[in-house]
Amino acid sequence: MCGIFGVVAKEGNVAEKLLTIGKRLAYRGYDSAGLALYNDGNIDLRKGVGTIESVTENLKLKEMVGKIGLGQLRWSTFGRPSKINAQPHFDCDGDMVGAHNGNIVSFHRTKEQLENEGHTIRSLNDGEICVHATEKHYDKTKDMIKGLMEGVKEMEGAFAFICFHKDHPDTLYAIKMGSSLVLGIGEGENYIASDLPSILPLTNKFVPLNDGEIIEVTATSYKIYNAEDGSEIHRKPRITDLSAEEAVKGSYDYFLTKEIHEQVDATEKLAFGLESDVLDEIVNKLSEANVAFLVGCGSSFNACNVGSYYLNNLAGIIAFPVIGGRFFEEYKNYQPDDKTVLLCVSQSGETKDIINTINFAKPKGYHILGMVNVPGSTVERLSEAYAYIGAGIERSVPATKTYTNQVLLFLILAARIGYKRGRITKEEYEQLKAEIHNLSALVKQTIEESIPKAKKLAKELVKTNAMSLLGYGITHGVAMEGALKIREINYISAEAMYSSEFKHGPLSIVENGYPVIYVVAPNDKYYVISHVSEVECRDGRPIVVGEHIDGLDKHVKEGDYFEIPKSSQLISPILAAIPLQLLALYMSIERGIDPDYPRNLSKTLTVD
Ligand code: M6R
Secondary structure (H helix, E strand, O other): OOEEEEEEEOOOOOHHHHHHHHHHHHHHOOOEEEEEEEEOOEEEEEEEEOOHHHHHHHHOHHHOOOOEEEEEEEOOOOOOOOOOOOOOEEOOOOOEEEEEEEEEOOHHHHHHHHHHOOOOOOOOOHHHHHHHHHHHHHHHHOOHHHHHHHHHHHOOEEEEEEEEEOOOOOOEEEEEEEOOOEEEEOOOEEEEEOOOHHHOOOOOEEEEOOOOEEEEEOOOOEEEEEOOOOOEEOOOOEEOOOOHHHHOOOOOOOHHHHHHHOHHHHHHHHHHHHOOHHHHHHHHHHHOOOEEEEEEOHHHHHHHHHHHHHHHHHHOOEEEEEEHHHHHHHOOOOOOOOOEEEEEEEOOOOOHHHHHHHHHHHHHOOEEEEEEOOOOOHHHHHOOEEEEOOOOOOOOOOOOHHHHHHHHHHHHHHHHHHHHOOOOOHHHHHHHHHHHHHHHHHHHHHHHHHHHHHHHHHHHOOOOOEEEEEEOHHHHHHHHHHHHHHHHHHOOEEEEEEHHHHHHOHHHHOOOOOEEEEEOOHHHHHHHHHHHHHHHOOOOEEEEEEOOOOOHHHHOOOOOEEEOOOOOOOOHHHHHHHHHHHHHHHHHHHOOOOOOOOOOOOOOOOOO
16 A cells, blocks of 8 residues: 655755655555655655656655655555656645545545646546645645645545645644554654654654544644644654564565564563563453454454454353454444454554444444554554554565464463453463463474475475365464465465365365365364365375374375474464465465565555
8 A cells, every 4th residue: 555754854854764764665565656855945746656766766866855855655546557646746836745645535526626626636646636625725724734624624535645835844744534644753853654663763752643633743843633623632752662673674585584483582572461461451351241353354364263262262252253344244233232342453453444343333332452563553542452462563465473473362362361250270371371481482493394394395386276275173264374375475276264164065176186285283183184084085185284193194195294393272273374374485486476575465455
């Protein structure tokens, strides 16, 4: 999705800093880039199609001069990728420049209306509409806050918009109306950006923003206004402990490789949540629930699928995993009682499908809880209580360490609640705690032992364009996650399902050598041996991921059993995702695909 950013400084030139932020937003996916800087009475606007590196080179962005500037990376929705449609955009007379992130769904109607009123709109891009709508009201009032307040009323959509005007050459303005936006506080300079990780090389001090807020930012001050009535809102900055280094590749070939390895540290750190009082609030709120809907998209939904097993079986909470985009269709006629919880799981905390769900559910009386990775994110701020998954910054589009820590956090919450509610004994709780504290060592062992096997299998599957992944009980979510990883970065069909369902139709696809990957938890031996045999006897190729199970190995050809370290029914599914992540990674490399930036995708989906 698009990224917007701005820098205003007391001294020096902001072009390099804008590029630093812009490059760190590139992971979101984009096709065009541009910067606009104010200097000596003029606005210098340069933009074009291509990577931020190529646009920087071709248009000499580093040579731009000014103490105030803004930029944008565009992922096309309205208007094909082209120089004219690239952002930022000027207003009619070139006095104001601005750029947006998100979608103006009233684009055609608002464009026509503004044109009828005499505005010169040069592109087919909805970002330009934000500039002209603001200009229309600024010109009447000569007040940028009023321009923005009235301008947004001209449009429908979910977006964030940043701009500056020649009349106020030391001030950046921005409005948040449904897309992510954060304010960064520096020394003698301030920053605005679509996400917090992008400004970390410049500052760790930030002010989270809510939808319906306008910011007015100079090099040394900031003000927040309510976009409805213009009243001022006072909010102090916060400090994040996320580190900028986490977002560089280091010696790894891909962010994905690095992030798979980072699961060792990430799980170790999160395990301290067992004893930590930072989880008390969410544990207490969740303990009071009779029903919990676990809402997530993509990998976060898959984590909910494993999480519901933990909450149902350990904590005694009736938990349903629900896809973000489906919740408000499925449960629109359901009236929650005062013990119904909506637990929103989102790495970014900015996924639009989840925010829509919260906006639907909150007025109905659901207790909104959040599980996020990015501090200050929208999901965090809309939640009554929240927990960080503490995975550190994840840059690669495929989720790996954030998925694993989401599952682990579910286990920690379920264990604490189960013990608190008397569903598990002290001995059982202590045993589980010991296993969770030992998990990181097993993650390390799993990574090391799976790499050679994953590389070998990736080579053998290089011509394969379809496969099935099956899970049973607690491993169903893991099979779904493995299939998502394989599809996402290999552009092939990988279908996941409940293993007992395979015989109800899909089995007909099996022919000589067709790969079927079984994800197995130790207690499910009986069912899985029978499901594996169904494929084996039809000359398919069963591949198993799980700990050693006597007898099962006889049904699988040598090299096709990804044995993970011995653990338990509750821990084993966390480990079982790792060989699948590695298989997806090496298959992708074998096929010449960059696994960090799969085509058509974006890390954070801030559109409907
Ligand atoms: O930021 P979120 O956790 O809300 O993102 C949800 C999905 O878009 C995300 O998990 C996506 O499915 C991953 N790229 C899959 O690897």
